[in-house]
Amino acid sequence: MSNSHGVKRVPSLDVLRGIAIVGTLLTNIWLFTGGVGDESIGRLDGRWEGDISLLSGVLSNGKFLGLLSILFGVGMAIQFESAMRHGHRWPWRYEWRSLLLLADGFVHFALVVDFDILMGYALVAMVVAPLLRLRTRWLVVAAALAGALHLFLQFRNMAGITAYTTPPLPEDFSEDAASTGDWSNLPTPTYFEEVAGRIGDFWNSRYEAFIIVPPLSAFLFLSGVLLWRAGLFKGDERARTLSRRLAIGGLGLGVPLTVWEYLPLPGGDITGALSRYTIAPVVAFGYLGLTLILLRRRGGSGFFARRLADVGRTALSCYMLQNVVALILFSGWGLSLGPLGSVGTIAAWAGISGLLMLAASLWLRRFRQGPFELVWRAAVDAPFRKADRARAHERREPEKDASLSAS
Template sequence: MSASYTAAPPKRSPHIDAIRGLAVLGIFLMNILFMGNTLDGYAKTSPAAPGDPLLELVSRIFFEGRFIGLFTLLFGVGLAIQFARASSAGNSEVNLEAHPAAQPNLNPIKRRLKVLMLFGLLHGLFIWPGDVLLSYGLSAMVAIYYLGAELNHLKRRAMQFLALGFSVLLVFATMLMGEELPARGTDEFIAALAPWIGSYPEQLIQHLTLMAAMNLLALPFAMLWYMAGMMMLGMWLYRSDFFSHGLSTTDTVRLLLLALALVALDLFCHAGSHPWLEAISQVTVIFAAIPVSLLYALAIIHIQRQHPNRLATLQRVGKLALSLYILQSIVGVLVFRYLFPEWLLEFNRIDYLLAALGWGLCQILIATVYLKFARQGPLEWLWRRLATGQHTRPGLATSNPSPGTDQ
């Protein structure tokens, strides 16, 4: 292992902004299937609605796990950027792996993570229990101890964390094999749906139960290793200049072949009739998403390098990622629980897809208009203010970023 990792303070990357914009818009393509009802996701009709099998296949290949995986990678990138800024500002050289007690550059990052976890807790309890911010904050508290590690060691640790995450998730998936979810419209489905569209106190009970289950059981034992590994992979990719220059042609072909192989394996497991294969497919879809999400990032980087202004709309969305992520939950829950709860019984996959695409266009418009008057999103500004104590208004915020959803 070499001495400590240090770097010059990085400039804001339009590549990363555009990739983050794609990720936050893409997340809603899947989250919309879970909003308003249980976190079991889309309830199938019996028989299947026209177009549902094809759209399920398309979603499995291109959407499911892809954008949340990309978002997790970018969270690690944000941590690496903030660490580089802190190291440069302090003019210090600290090998955190060799000297974990020496943490002058970690304290500001920890404060930001604690504020983010507070956002996640409030979001999960009072708006929608499918929150990822609390899980991100907890997982990042592990990942940050590798921010100063030597590059090869960081890559090796990321692979080890991901391998452990795969193994643990596989054990959980096989242990929790259950019966197929009830079809939409059945008495069982309606009974399960009732608390979610009932009174707000009933919904809070559901939120509290699910948040407790996820953060006391699922996260520490199952998801932490995967999330921390993905963040560490993001750190490694950032320090390897992936987000500036992409990959060589040879490495891109290798990544494409890996993606095809893992997607094929996932589709085989998903199509299998044996319960064990179905359980395994719950894990293979997560890990098949890793190379696919990197291919999405490569495509963005290539377009940005060839045509710097072509993806300006995605860049604007990426700058407001935290605010738009929370807004997605507010709008989704408001629409499906309060304004149009009948859609939970009526919508098929094509309806959800069209609704998500429509809301994606609205988010692009919101970001475009908002950034004409301000330089930071409202929650990005609040996050920075609570973490650092700075009192600048959103429209006058400095460009010094926070980790995670803002560079």
């Protein structure tokens, strides 16, 4: 999730990554606090608090995950250009990097949460990475094919399969608990029982990551690569024009489709089924364009922009940390602060987001990367250190000979 050494950081990318991380938490926080399902929240909290949960879902559900996927593709493009500059064979290093991400994702899945995204990202990245050697026009074709496959699968499944929205509830979750708010009769598993349950139910829990999302992720990764190559993150007029088009197109199309399912209009069931995996990514492109417009107008140097950039620079660490903190706060074996109503859930999201910003800012005063990023960098580079030293030595020898000749 971070740039490689030797690549000048793009400040707007760091801010966008930070927004994607805290925005993804806004989607997931409801699962931690017990606010599962708009209907149950409305019964527990009253109408206006139910509206808060509804608004949160409209703004966040799938949108920031889509944004994070686009930015993952941008990072892939940066890694490819860095590899070409340094004479590295592509995509061998990146495939090793993806294998490490897969292992990291499994550990995060098993020990923390069952809705981890890293494993799915790693598997799709292994397939997409070799395509970056193609010319841009063929990447456009590949992106179009991935998008078409995703739409085909969505429309094929729409009639008979309910879209995945949240991890499954416990088997003994009852309507009485949802309606009364009395969750005391639900058994509280220990941490190790939760770990064993996730591992035992591995394939069912990974249905979203391994079955539903891969074609969409491939499309968004390739879109991020194409946007990077198109110069979206440069400061010229072309970049500003592209940002405006993304904002107007993404929000102009995505927002009406997002709210369509909540209006008394025909076709609401269709837009509802397409909301998380098809309409939300459209909105994500709009968020991307709008954020870049605002950052360019304001210089991207405000207090919150800097704090979000800190989170973006430590994106992998913050993504894992936010889930660990939420798990400790709200799980039955932890502090068991839930279930919370809508206001409490939003307050929990704001509090954890603030903690991430503070921790990232303090950490980056002493280190260049986040803690997981430092370990990650060492593991990624480890198999190639000998070859890199030999290559660096070969480059130094001609330079030394040339200086001796000149003298």
